[in-house]
Amino acid sequence: MADNKRIPETSPLPWAREVWAQLQGARQAGRLAHGLLFSGPKGVGKRHLVACLAQSLLCRSPGPDGNACGQCADCLLLAAGNHPDLIRVGPDPESKSGEIAIGVVRLFAERESLTPSRAAWKVALIDPADRLNASAANALLKTLEEPAGQTILCLVGERMGDLPATIRSRCLQLKVPTPTEEVALDWLRTQSARQDWPLRLRLAHGAPLRALAEYDDALMEQRRARLQGFLDLAAGRVDPLSEAAAWHKFGDKLILEWLASWICDVLRLMVDGEAVRLDSPDQRSAFAALAQRIDPASAHRLLKRVIDGRPLLEANVNHQLLLESLAIDWLRVSQGGNARRP
Known part of the structure; x- marks a missing residue:
């Protein structure tokens, strides 16, 4: 969005300050763990917090709260993306699997054994750590067991349960929390003057950075069109x-997320017609009408099929056939019929 401000990476976001204080307290006491595992939902600011920590560790003159000064030679090198003591470990951009392979970890281990070039620390960002394949995870384990004295490993990801x-x-496990809606909205309004931040935040499942970065005007228009298709299909x-083809053209992963949230809202309204917490509060009346005519058990079965479809997108399955099957099931369920069993 053109009117967004750049979020400074020298100080933590308001809802991450408790985790930041924990890190800085351990650092000042000389007890900062060599392995730090940052988790939390997408868009709550895990990577921003890690960037702040890297800045703080490599800065020559951090403030009393641990915030980097942003002005010293090391901070300027970081801003330019050229600091020799910051190592990034991630998937090969040319790889179709999106996994972090063992060769990448071995190369990192060779660099990790070297002393820092400029700063007091060498910082490694392993992101997304939940995409380490089995061989790479085993190779990283040796480094975690015998880390160099001046190296901090920061592992970041959304699905840390996938890690061995x-x-x-x-690792010291640090969960970045989802802020309360009030805190998130207060922060979002400092970034951009929008009247519909409450809706965008709900669509982003309460994750402020996701609401800010993803739910721009273009995506909101796409949502409107696909939501209309969802309702037209029900009618x-x-x-x-045809609707499944439009879903596939737009993007399979986000469509499954939206389908799950829309069906969940219908189910919420079946239980309580005055339900306060809806992912799509702007569709209350349309979803309430659907809730009156849909069989709850069938809706639950369809929701399970949608959720089970998410990991299939990463497998060798035909995505369009999956969406076509779900679209046919939604038509059947919305007309009072039964969804196929998962």
Whole structure:
């Protein structure tokens, strides 16, 4: 969005300050763990917090609260993306799997064994750590067991349960919280003057950075169109295969997220017609009408099929056929029929 401000990476976001204080307290006491595992939902600011920590550790003159000065030679090198003591470990951009391979970890281990070039620390960002394949995770385990004295490893990801327990047990685990809606909205309004931040924040499942970065005007228009298609399909006004083709053209992963949230809202309204917490509060009346005519058990089965479809997107399955099957099921369920069992 053109009117967004750049979020400074020298100080933590308001809802992450408790975690920041924990880190700085351990640092000042000389007890900062060599392995730090940052988790939390997408868009709550995990990577921003890690960037702040890297700045703080590499800065020559951090403030009393640990915030980097942003002006010293090391801070300027970081801003330019050229600091030799910051190592980034991630998937090969050319890899289709999106995994972090063992070769990348081995190369990092060679660099990790070297002493820092300029700063007091060498900082490694492993992101997304939940995409380490089994061989890479085993290779990283050795580094975590015998870290160089001046190296901090920061592992970041959304699905840390996918990491081996041996890695998780050797890291200090830090969960970045989802802020309250009030705190998130207060912060978002400092970034951009919008009247519909409450809706965008709900669509981003309460994650402020996701609301800010993803839910721009173009995506909101796409949502409007796909939501209209969802409702038209329920009314029998569109063909399920045509709507599924539009879903596939837009993006399979986000469509499944939206389908799950829309069906969840319908189910919430079946239980309580005055339900306060809806992912799409702007669709209350339309979803309430659907809730009156849909069989709850069928809706639950369809929701399970949508949720089970998410990991299939990363497998070798035909995405369009999956969406077509879900569109046909939604038509059947919304007309009072039964969804196929998962």
